[in-house]
Amino acid sequence: MTEATRQRKAIDALERRLDGAPFAWAARAWTARAKRGSRFSPADVYRQVASGTSPEEQSSALRQSIRLGGWETAEILGRSLKTHLAQLPLATRGDVVASLLELRLGLGQRAEAAAWAAEHHELLATNPRGVALLETVGLPQPAWMVNGQPNLSGLSKRVGSGQLDTEALVALFSRRPWCWITAPEALLLPIISARSEELDVRVRFLNRFLRVHGVPPLDLRADCEPDNVLGALHRRVPRRRGGPLVSVLVAARNAERTLDYALQSLLEQTHANLEVLVADDASSDATALVIRRYAQDARVRAFRSTENQGAYNTRNALARLARGEFLTFHDADDFAVPERIEAQLKALSASGARASSCGLLRLNADGGVAFFKDHHALRLCRASLFLRRDTFWDLGGLRSARFGADEELYAKVGARWGSSSVRRVVAPLVLSLWSPTSATRVQGSESLEDGFRSPARRAYSELIFQKYVVARDVTEAELHARLAETDNHLVPRPIAPLD
Incomplete structure (x- = not known):
């Protein structure tokens, strides 16, 4: 055989x-x-335990600050807990040891992380989070x-x-x-x-x-040989007429190999009353040709940036031209399952909801799935945020950053109207291409499977954490200056119709 x-x-x-x-x-x-579904509450647990003095509360605060991107806060908490590590109850000690290992990996301190893991290997092997981190630093871990x-x-x-x-x-x-x-x-x-x-x-x-x-x-699809598995997926669905107009904003740069399936997946949605606004952000490849081909569909409106300005500036410019009652975003290398728009619109109709999001799976080109250090492949897709157009502008739109602005917009909704105002559809309604050129893997803006975050990404995340979770008075000037220092700012440029 x-x-x-x-x-x-x-x-x-x-x-x-x-x-x-x-x-x-x-x-x-x-x-x-x-x-x-669920109500995504990224900050509630931290707020409940941050002022506590018990080891359990401080351990939880450390864990949640890492999860929420409060890296500088986590370093301060970690130093304090490490001092008293030997006196902590066994279960709490295991959780703190895992958090400190996670912190070192997030900061890129791989040598220190490996030494810490070797020193506390036995304790980490009994902690669910610790187990997942062992192999990250090259140590054996159990299958169960x-x-x-x-x-x-x-x-x-x-x-x-x-x-x-x-x-x-x-x-x-x-x-x-x-x-x-x-x-x-x-x-x-x-x-x-x-x-x-x-x-x-x-x-x-x-x-x-x-x-x-x-x-x-x-x-x-039976009739295509795509560069990656996402280009081979589809499903013909009956379109549900009526309902509110939804504007889907797509910023595309050098996306000729992926934009075809990204746009096609939007045009095959069960919610038919939508418009797709797509802009070529000064690409050097044939992205514009792909857009022109899809612009023959009356639901697609085609634009171009006069100069490269990044995804968030491009989305803001498209939002100014949108006609829909609702807005959402879609990356140029993502596949939206046919029910995505319909499901998020339904979630947003719940009482008290101001926005909705959905789940995401990251697939590489041949269809393999990316798992992360928390044992999960199913992620929250912040880029899928779905909200009313007037809510988007009430929040000030997206910041003119190279990366991370969708995280801030997400946090703004929860800070303004409460964590229950963001309704999460758990289902993986977005399938995302996980490639070396993905924004989260490009040098200087990394957000990797092993937990590493680039210094620039950590700096932005910490300010978001302080402003919207801790509720410290972080001024716009402080935010702008920090982003400029870390080269995480792009100047907005005009967009024009794509001829």
């Missing part, structure tokens, strides 16, 4: 098990839970965490490096088959283990994960 045949038989056996009655019942339960759940971060790395093939992965989970239910992101691991030519297998398991979140399956 050939290697390919063995791997295919393992996949077939796994799919038969997942199609069995117990798994089908559990998938329906997860779907019901996912459809309820102490709570019985799979170490998805570590397993994804082993699968991606070839240490675990599909057959071995299926055998590993056969000992704890319930984990396909309790940790549904495990369904994404066979996507990584499938060989690059097995695109159908990758899409089938992607669809299993989508169905768990109430999203109908996607199809493979």
